[in-house]
Amino acid sequence: MKRYVKLYYLFCKQNLKVMMEYRLDFLLGVLSVMLQQFAGIFFVKIVFDHIEQLNGWTFYEILFIYGIAATGRSIHHIFFDNLWTLGWQYIRPGKFDRLLIRPINPLFHFIADRLQQDGFGQLFIGIIVLGTAMPHLNITWGFMAYFILVVMILASGFIFVAVNLFFAALSFWMVDSLPIVWTVFNLSDFARYPLTIYHKGIRQLLTWIIPYGFTAFYPAAYFIKGSGFKNLALLTPFVAVVSCIAAYWFWKKGLRAFTSTGS
Amino acid sequence: MRKYFEFARVQMQVHAAYSAWFWANTLSVLLRMLVIYFFWSAVYSNRANIEGLPFKGMITYIIIAMFLQMFVSGVGKELAHTIKDGNVAIELMRPYHLITRLIAMDMGDKVIYFIRGALPLGILAYFFLDVTFPQTWLSGILFLLSALLGIWIGTFFDLLIAILAFWTINLWGLEVMKEAVVSFFSGALVPLILFPEWFQTVSLFLPFQAMVYVPVAIYTGILTGTDVWMALGSQFIWACLLFVSLRVLWSVAIKKVTIFGG
Amino acid sequence: MINVQNLSKHYKIAKRDPGLRGAIKSLLYRKYEIKEAVKGIDFQIEAGEMVGYIGANGAGKSTTIKMLTGILTPTSGEVKVNGIIPYENRQKNASHIGAVFGQRTQLFWDIPVRESYELLKHIYEIPQKQYEETLAEFVEVLHLEPLLGIPVRQLSLGQKMRCELAAAFLHRPKVVYLDEPTIGLDVAVKVRIRNFIKQMNARYGTTVILTTHDMQDIEEICQRIIIIDDGTVIYDGSIDRIKSQFGDKRVIHFELENASHFTLPGRLVHDAEILPKEEEDPHKVSITFSSKDITGAEVISIIMNHYPVVDLTIADPKIETIVEEIYGKGMKKEVRHEEVF
Numbered sequence: 009m010k011r012y013v014k015l016y017y018l019f020c021k022q023n024l025k026v027m028m029e030y031r032l033d034f035l036l037g038v039l040s041v042m043l044q045q046f047a048g049i050f051f052v053k054i055v056f057d058h059i060e061q062l063n064g065w066t067f068y069e070i071l072f073i074y075g076i077a078a079t080g081r082s083i084h085h086i087f088f089d090n091l092w093t094l095g096w097q098y099i100r101p102g103k104f105d106r107l108l109i110r111p112i113n114p115l116f117h118f119i120a121d122r123l124q125q126d127g128f129g130q131l132f133i134g135i136i137v138l139g140t141a142m143p144h145l146n147i148t149w150g151f152m153a154y155f156i157l158v159v160m161i162l163a164s165g166f167i168f169v170a171v172n173l174f175f176a177a178l179s180f181w182m183v184d185s186l187p188i189v190w191t192v193f194n195l196s197d198f199a200r201y202p203l204t205i206y207h208k209g210i211r212q213l214l215t216w217i218i219p220y221g222f223t224a225f226y227p228a229a230y231f232i233k234g235s236g237f238k239n240l241a242l243l244t245p246f247v248a249v250v251s252c253i254a255a256y257w258f259w260k261k262g263l264r265a266f267t268s269t270g271s
Numbered sequence: 272m273r274k275y276f277e278f279a280r281v282q283m284q285v286h287a288a289y290s291a292w293f294w295a296n297t298l299s300v301l302l303r304m305l306v307i308y309f310f311w312s313a314v315y316s317n318r319a320n321i322e323g324l325p326f327k328g329m330i331t332y333i334i335i336a337m338f339l340q341m342f343v344s345g346v347g348k349e350l351a352h353t354i355k356d357g358n359v360a361i362e363l364m365r366p367y368h369l370i371t372r373l374i375a376m377d378m379g380d381k382v383i384y385f386i387r388g389a390l391p392l393g394i395l396a397y398f399f400l401d402v403t404f405p406q407t408w409l410s411g412i413l414f415l416l417s418a419l420l421g422i423w424i425g426t427f428f429d430l431l432i433a434i435l436a437f438w439t440i441n442l443w444g445l446e447v448m449k450e451a452v453v454s455f456f457s458g459a460l461v462p463l464i465l466f467p468e469w470f471q472t473v474s475l476f477l478p479f480q481a482m483v484y485v486p487v488a489i490y491t492g493i494l495t496g497t498d499v500w501m502a503l504g505s506q507f508i509w510a511c512l513l514f515v516s517l518r519v520l521w522s523v524a525i526k527k528v529t530i531f532g533g
Numbered sequence: 534m535i536n537v538q539n540l541s542k543h544y545k546i547a548k549r550d551p552g553l554r555g556a557i558k559s560l561l562y563r564k565y566e567i568k569e570a571v572k573g574i575d576f577q578i579e580a581g582e583m584v585g586y587i588g589a590n591g592a593g594k595s596t597t598i599k600m601l602t603g604i605l606t607p608t609s610g611e612v613k614v615n616g617i618i619p620y621e622n623r624q625k626n627a628s629h630i631g632a633v634f635g636q637r638t639q640l641f642w643d644i645p646v647r648e649s650y651e652l653l654k655h656i657y658e659i660p661q662k663q664y665e666e667t668l669a670e671f672v673e674v675l676h677l678e679p680l681l682g683i684p685v686r687q688l689s690l691g692q693k694m695r696c697e698l699a700a701a702f703l704h705r706p707k708v709v710y711l712d713e714p715t716i717g718l719d720v721a722v723k724v725r726i727r728n729f730i731k732q733m734n735a736r737y738g739t740t741v742i743l744t745t746h747d748m749q750d751i752e753e754i755c756q757r758i759i760i761i762d763d764g765t766v767i768y769d770g771s772i773d774r775i776k777s778q779f780g781d782k783r784v785i786h787f788e789l790e791n792a793s794h795f796t797l798p799g800r801l802v803h804d805a806e807i808l809p810k811e812e813e814d815p816h817k818v819s820i821t822f823s824s825k826d827i828t829g830a831e832v833i834s835i836i837m838n839h840y841p842v843v844d845l846t847i848a849d850p851k852i853e854t855i856v857e858e859i860y861g862k863g864m865k866k867e868v869r870h871e872e873v874f
Contacts, residue, residue: 011658018655026643033444040448047455054465055314058321063313106639108604111628112656121641126444187295194299197306205313210305267620268606269544 015112016120023123034125041085041129045078048200049137065202068144069232075141076157077199077224079134080164084172085127090119091172095184099266108267115259146233153231160227160241163248167223168196170251173259180262192218199224215240222247274367275375282379293387300337300392307333308400322464328491331402332462336487338389339418340459343425343482346377347433348446354436354524363525370430370521377426405490413499417486420506425453425482427513434517437524458484462493478513481506534708534740535578535601540610542571542596570596572764573610580707581738583730585755585772587745593764594744598710601742602632615707628657631701635713638693639700640685646696647681650703657704664703671699674729691722698726702733708740709733715747727753781824784808784848785832790841792818798839805832816843 027034052074056067098104098118107114138157142149175192178185195213199220203211214221222244230241311333315326324332350373353359362369396402405411432449436442454460456479463471463484474480485502488494494502546566571593578584588594599605600612603619603626612619619626633639640649654664672678675695680688688696694714701709711730715723731754733739743754751758752772760768768775789795793815797805805822822832829847836842 015655018652022641022644022648022652025648032439036439036444036448040444040446040451044447044451047451047460050455051460054461057467058465059314059318062310063316102634102637105599105602105604105634106637108623109602109627109630109632110656111624111658113624126447187291191295191298191302194302197303201306201310201313206305206309210309264606267604 012112012116015116019120020123027123027125037126038129038132041126042133045130045133049074049133063202063205065204066144068141069228070201071137072141072145072231073202073224073228074200075134075137076161076164076228077134077196078130078137079161080223081168081196082127082131082134083162083165084168085130086124087127088119088169088172089124089127090122091169091176092186092189093122094118094176095179095182095186099179100183104266114263115256145231147231156230157227160230160244163245164223164227166248167219167251170248170255171218171220173255174251177255177259177262180266196220196223201225202229219247219251275371278372278375279379279382282376282383297388297392300341300388301395303337304334304392304396304400307337322462324462324464324491324493327401327403328493329462330400332487332491332493333460334393334396334400334402335490336459336462336483338393339421339483339487340454340457341384341389342381342418342422343429343453343457344450345426345429346373346380347429347449348442349373349376350430350433351436351442351445354433355442370517373430374426381422406492410489410492410499413503414486414490417489417503417506420503420510421482421486423510424478424506424513427510427517428453428478428482431513431517431520434520434524437527453479453482456480457482458487462488462491464493478509481509534580534582534615535576535742536611536613537574537576537597537601538611539573539575540571540597540600540612541569541573541608542593542600542605543608544568544570569764571600571607571761574761574764574766576759576766576769578740578742580740581734582757583734583741583743583755585743585745585751585758586761587751587758588761592761594761595712597761598712598742598744602630602710603627628704629707631704631706631709633694633697633701633709633711633714635716638685639697640693642686643684645682645684646677646688649685649696650700653700653703659704663705667703667705668699671702671729674732675699675725691718694718694722694726698729702739705737706739708742711741711743711745713745713747714743715745715750723747723749730754782821783824783829784819784821785829786817786819786846786848787836787840787842788816788844789818790816790843792816792840795840798835800835801827801832 049071052067052070056062056070060066062070094104098107104114104118107117110117147153171192172189175185175189178188195218198206198210198214203214203221203225206214211221215226226237226241227244229235229237230244308330311326311330314321315329319325321329350370353362353369359369393402397404405414429449432445435445439445456474456477458474458480459482463474463480466474474484481502485494485506489499489502544567546568574593574597586594586597596605600607601614601619603623606620614626615629617626617629640646641652644652650664650668653659654661659667672681675698677695677699680692680696683692685693685696698711698714701711714730715726718726727750730741730743734741741754743750745751755772757771758768758775759766795807795818797807797820801820801822804826805820808819808821820832820836833845
């Protein structure tokens with residue numbers, strides 16, 4: 009374990025060095041993602057200029073949901089972005105073999121191979137949005153509340169990771185599962201708004217099948233009085249752990265299939 | 272002309288070959304339509320209209336705008352990659368105009384996408400999501416004209432940005448940034464009439480509203496009477512302006528290749 | 534060091550009709566085709582041996598290497614490398630092996646070579662002192678000094694390959710697999726790389742498995758070759774033996790005024806054969822024979838008596854020709870000979 013922490017630190021150091029080599033790129037990437045996120049927030053603001061609340065949710069509550077989603081996703085975006093590339097950058101060109109002849113866990117190596125600079129834009133925006141929304145929520149922000157918020161955001165990030173890992177692992181059987189990963193990822197669009205606005209079926213899907221509901225809405229609902237989702241919200245870290253385990257199990261299964269077919 | 276037509280035709284076949292991406296895209300559009308539908312239903316849950324737009328008008332606007340937005344970006348990405356990996360030098364030696372070829376391919380793509388993607392999905396939206404037809408035949412025809420101008424403007428703007436690849440490295444960032452600005456100012460997310468006064472004034476002087484807002488506003492009857500003709504006129508001016516600036520910027524960029532070797 | 538017993542690998546290939554209909558049909562039921570890439574091969578390689586593992590494209594070479602490195606699990610049979618079953622204990626096996634896979638880089642694309650090595654040091658847990666010594670040595674032998682500060686993506690092919698080799702040997706592995714280490718390189722770099730491999734073998738007793746199409750590599754580096762064809766080992770032994778066994782083969786290329794209706798003159802029919810043409814040239818014809826049956830001088834004079842010869846070249850009995858012969862059609866011919874006698 010200690011060895012992996014140290015290795016990750018070394019990989020990160022290298023990746024950061026590369027990033028700093030292209031400073032303009034770094035800025036462009038961060039800025040572009042910030043702008044993209046900002047467009048989404050601006051959209052909500054425009055809509056709320058004309059209404060007071062959305063299905064009982066105020067502007068700042070929606071902003072808070074948005075902030076948790078953005079911050080959580082930034083964890084995924086910065087540290088686990090390589091998951092997008094499994095099929096077309098590793099398996100198809102045969103680069104994955106390289107990871108298999110190293111004396112370290114191939115998933116670790118694969119993840120550590122890249123640090124995505126653009127994710128920092130997402131992180132900044134997420135923190136700014138949270139900072140804007142939090143004072144307007146009807147709760148006192150003590151140590152415990154902050155602690156839970158951090159846990160929730162981490163859990164949110166790892167749910168994003170787990171879902172992508174799960175569907176990326178399909179690449180072991182079908183060479184490149186990117187279209188599937190991308191489609192599933194688009195489901196997370198639903199998670200930007202309160203799940204209560206959707207049809208029941210969609211709500212169930214996003215709670216129990218592809219648990220994107222736990223990446224933003226449920227964690228946010230924990231902090232919003234009278235939301236009625238407090239109990240479900242507390243499941244968030246648990247859901248994160250279970251999804252990660254399931255995804256890793258699927259990855260292992262995929263890897264085994266890969267080493268027996270070696271497509 | 273014949274050879275450019277061939278490029279368009281080949282591109283149609285290429286498009287058909289990537290069926291995994293086609294289905295992924297179709298499904299994603301469906302999902303987005305659902306999000307849009309539920310979101311706006313919630314917005315309208317206790318009011319009849321916003322800025323004079325009833326629910327039906329709003330949902331029609333948003334869905335049509337979403338489809339149109341898919342057509343206003345172009346082959347900028349291909350151009351940028353051709354520039355980046357140095358293949359532009361080879362392309363310049365070939366017996367065709369690179370930009371024209373890319374536009375021809377783009378047209379092939381768009382025609383196929385219209386038939387296979389937008390049309391069936393649009394019909395679905397008509398039956399299930401309260402999307403309506405334009406009120407008059409004239410606004411329908413003017414919408415088509417305006418949409419074509421909008422697509423023209425979007426395509427050329429896309430290529431214009433792509434040429435910046437001669438001077439920058441992070442193509443993905445450039446792409447995302449452009450995408451964000453376009454969806455922001457073009458009225459693809461929400462009708463511009465919902466925006467604050469100052470924002471509407473600013474966007475009057477930008478080419479973006481000509482890409483999506485103008486055609487869709489004509490379709491949904493947000494723009495009527497002389498406003499329609501004014502808007503079409505400004506679209507036409509933008510179309511010419513972008514066409515000329517693309518030619519100028521391209522020749523400057525080409526000089527960079529031929530003199531400095533890229 | 535390496536023990537391969539009755540090793541087989543079968544692939545199941547799903548057959549699918551083209552188009553959307555085919556895709557849907559394949560969801561319901563699939564037709565499979567079994568491809569036997571490796572059909573029960575055996576060999577032992579001792580520690581410190583340098584073995585050339587050769588065969589035509591698709592003969593099963595890289596499938597075997599993948600099984601030896603643990604990337605692929607065999608269908609049946611057993612592999613042991615240094616007492617470890619690679620595909621069951623991949624990570625443990627990985628710490629004792631090194632590899633260069635042709636054009637695919639093992640280094641880290643964007644970062645300078647020195648930093649790549651630094652990372653590998655940690656990945657393979659090389660003690661600092663040993664790392665410094667090894668690197669200093671490699672830098673000298675492979676002339677890496679000017680390359681260390683450059684990111685891999687900016688290196689030329691030859692420079693990259695030198696760096697790759699150093700990376701493969703950096704942790705002083707017991708076994709190193711080299712797949713086409715000299716492909717596309719100029720002669721000077723090839724020589725340097727061959728010397729390096731030999732030096733590593735001499736100093737650390739590294740076992741080397743080399744797959745290549747460059748017979749010069751084989752002749753200079755390996756004492757032993759294993760030839761695989763269509764998934765089975767067709768030759769396993771020393772280079773010297775193969776030379777003496779097949780070394781009587783000679784090839785003479787003739788350029789004639791007109792060779793379109795060429796047939797072997799009667800006196801040569803039993804002792805020589807026409808080689809299939811590599812290129813469609815109506816003037817050229819190549820004749821192969823064994824020096825045990827007939828001398829080159831005789832062949833030349835017979836042909837010259839029958840046809841107007843413009844030019845001729847006598848090909849050396851090099852390992853290339855021999856191997857070509859073996860996995861072209863030679864083995865089948867050998868079998869035929871045995872049947873005759």
